[in-house]
Amino acid sequence: MFRTIGLALGLPKPAQTRRNMWALLLLATRTTSQEHITARAVEQRGLSLYDVPCAETEGKHTCACQIRCEAPSQKRCQKGLSVCSRVNGCEYVVTNPSGEWATLKRRPTPAELDRVNFAGKKLTQAELEASRSSLEAEGLVARRNYTGGFAAALKRAQPSKHTYHTNSYCGTSYTSVHDATVALVALSYRTPATLRNSMLSWRDSGLLSFVDERILMLNDPAPSEVALGLKHGFEVLLPSDIQKRIGAQMPKQVKREVLTIGAAFAAACAVSTSTHVLFLEKDFAVAPGTSLDEVANELAAAVVAAKRGAAVVRLRSIQDQGCGTFRRCQDNRNMPQWNGRTTFERRRNWWSFYCRDFQNNRVADCASYAGSSMRCFSAWDSNWSLNAVLVDRVRALEEKWAYKRGRTNGRFRAPGTSLAAYGAATWQKQDGFEVGMLKDDWGRTDMPICLSTRGLFAHVEVDG
Numbered sequence: 169m170f171r172t173i174g175l176a177l178g179l180p181k182p183a184q185t186r187r188n189m190w191a192l193l194l195l196a197t198r199t200t201s202q203e204h205i206t207a208r209a210v211e212q213r214g215l216s217l218y219d220v221p222c223a224e225t226e227g228k229h230t231c232a233c234q235i236r237c238e239a240p241s242q243k244r245c246q247k248g249l250s251v252c253s254r255v256n257g258c259e260y261v262v263t264n265p266s267g268e269w270a271t272l273k274r275r276p277t278p279a280e281l282d283r284v285n286f287a288g289k290k291l292t293q294a295e296l297e298a299s300r301s302s303l304e305a306e307g308l309v310a311r312r313n314y315t316g317g318f319a320a321a322l323k324r325a326q327p328s329k330h331t332y333h334t335n336s337y338c339g340t341s342y343t344s345v346h347d348a349t350v351a352l353v354a355l356s357y358r359t360p361a362t363l364r365n366s367m368l369s370w371r372d373s374g375l376l377s378f379v380d381e382r383i384l385m386l387n388d389p390a391p392s393e394v395a396l397g398l399k400h401g402f403e404v405l406l407p408s409d410i411q412k413r414i415g416a417q418m419p420k421q422v423k424r425e426v427l428t429i430g431a432a433f434a435a436a437c438a439v440s441t442s443t444h445v446l447f448l449e450k451d452f453a454v455a456p457g458t459s460l461d462e463v464a465n466e467l468a469a470a471v472v473a474a475k476r477g478a479a480v481v482r483l484r485s486i487q488d489q490g491c492g493t494f495r496r497c498q499d500n501r502n503m504p505q506w507n508g509r510t511t512f513e514r515r516r517n518w519w520s521f522y523c524r525d526f527q528n529n530r531v532a533d534c535a536s537y538a539g540s541s542m543r544c545f546s547a548w549d550s551n552w553s554l555n556a557v558l559v560d561r562v563r564a565l566e567e568k569w570a571y572k573r574g575r576t577n578g579r580f581r582a583p584g585t586s587l588a589a590y591g592a593a594t595w596q597k598q599d600g601f602e603v604g605m606l607k608d609d610w611g612r613t614d615m616p617i618c619l620s621t622r623g624l625f626a627h628v629e630v631d632g
Contacts, residue, residue: 217273218280220258224251228501230490233258233272240267248272283630284361289392296391303398310401314377318350318442318471321378324461325468327537335532337544339477339616342535348471351381351440351561354402355432356450360392361631367400369453374460376400378467381442385410385435387426405439414438419592430591430601433554437564437588444471445561446483452556452625455485465538466624470558472535473542478618479569479587481542481558485623489522492627497523506530506549511611517549522621540622547615548573552605556625564588569613578608 219232227234233255237245245263248270252258260273276284316323322345332342352375356363370376384397384404397404407425411418417438419431427435429449436447446467454463470481490496495503495516502519506528521531521543530549535542570584579585579593594600 216276216284217260217262218276220252220255220272220274222251222255222258222272227269227271228495229492230496232491235261235270235272237263237267237270243267245270283365286361286364288395289360291391291395293391296395299395300398303395306399307401310371310376310399311382314379314382314401316377317380318348318378318467319346321350321464321467322346322348324464325537327465327468327472330469330472330535330537332535333533335534335544337532337546337616338534339473339544341476342472343475345468345471345475348444348475349380349442350378350444350446350467350471350558351383351436351442352376352379352446352448353381353383353385353436353440354448354450355385355387355429355436356389356393357387357426358390358393359450359629359631360390360396362629363393363450364396365628365630366448366450366453367396371400373454373458373463375454375463375467378464379442379446381440383436383440385427385432387432388424407435410435410439420595422595422597428595428598428600429554430594430604432591433564433601434588434592437559437561440561443561444474444558445564446470446558447554448556448625449554451627451629452484453628454624455487455626458485458624461538462540462622463624465540466620466622467558469535469537469540469542469620470618473544473618474558474560474563476534477616478544479559479563479567479615480617482553482617482619483556483558483624484619485626486522486621487623487626493519494522494627495519497526511547511551511609512606514549514611515551515606518545518551518617518619521545521549521619534618540620542618542620544616544618546611547613547617548611550611550617552602552610554601555627556623559587569610569615571609571612572614573612575609575612579604580608580610580613584613 221231222233225233226236235248235251238247245261248261252261252272255272257274258272259275261270262273263270376382382402384402386393386404386406394404407421407427419434422428433447436445466483470483473481488494495501502516504517504520505513508514520526531543531545533541534544565588566586568584568586569580570582571580579590591601594604
């Protein structure tokens with residue numbers, strides 16, 4: 169559940185929405201009364217609103233109810249108000265700046281407010297230092313309870329019994345990954361409630377017992393984030409700590425104790441020691457209802473896919489389909505452009521590969537296992553994404569990728585560049601990695617990518 173003021177068609181992403189909240193109009197309904205209030209006033213009053221789904225949604229998303237308004241120029245949306253009156257829990261109708269689209273909203277429940285304002289969230293630095301030894305003791309107990317590591321995941325999943333297929337997109341034939349190890353590297357930046365939610369899911373799902381390293385990279389952290397990491401047995405590292413570890417491999421900081429995501433990815437690959445890195449931003453939690461067997465199977469299948477040749481394995485949960493950029497399959501909502509001339513034009517094609525029974529000659533089913541499968545394709549049909557990915561650590565640091573389809577200018581010109589080096593070079597902007605890959609037409613490298621059709625991690629923001 170996203171804690172945002174509005175996800176409405178025609179609105180930017182949630183972070184952009186908050187920056188442009190002055191442009192929104194909120195129509196509030198309680199029984200028969202209606203209140204008109206600007207979103208700036210909503211922010212000033214500290215009001216937090218959650219999406220309400222509905223069967224009547226007319227937008228691209230299913231996790232939110234989006235209604236086309238009948239009188240945009242007059243900022244009226246009686247249609248939205250009418251739907252809201254019939255939907256259980258709906259309290260507000262939020263229109264986008266043009267007044268064309270509205271999104272139904274509700275106030276958070278007491279339990280949701282407790283997730284935001286958890287005990288210890290307002291921990292001070294002095295309180296953190298006073299409790300550090302006891303937190304580290306808790307972390308030591310936690311680590312003792314995380315038994316088995318990736319070897320335990322392999323024992324439970326038995327990937328040798330998965331079904332494998334051959335195709336140029338699949339890479340090499342299956343080979344054992346018994347010698348593999350996995351580091352979970354998480355990244356957070358002053359969003360302790362979201363980090364806590366994800367960390368509890370990683371613990372409760374058994375994921376933390378299936379990895380061999382647990383590293384929490386914190387940008388300019390809130391004391392409560394440090395406490396969460398220590399308590400759950402993570403090695404807590406600030407950029408300055410990483411600098412001491414990796415020396416010349418350290419990417420530049422955009423400001424003191426802050427790394428952008430591309431630089432953080434490069435640092436994660438350099439500072440960990442396992443053969444593979446599971447890179448997670450703080451807002452990717454294990455999807456609700458995921459069993460221990462499913463965690464083991466997805467993790468093992470991802471490592472096998474990387475061993476067969478995938479540069480990146482994506483583990484976004486299918487539960488997110490229909491929300492945000494992860495669009496549903498119906499009515500071609502994901503808007504593929506199979507004949508697009510640039511990677512930018514083709515950037516959404518890969519979302520089609522999640523669709524049940526979808527087939528063309530640009531994707532291959534490479535493995536199947538216990539209710540899921542691994543589908544592989546190339547960068548030609550995809551944007552760049554670090555949303556819940558697993559990589560071979562050494563290959564990410566060292567393997568150079570170069571253009572294969574005609575282009576000679578750009579960062580992937582011969583002899584090429586590694587993923588970690590590319591990420592480090594984008595240190596100045598948070599979106600520099602993703603935007604840069606599109607500008608450099610990375611699809612022409614034909615970099616191999618795989619995704620799990622079930623996936624493992626759902627996008628959940630609690631405090632931004």
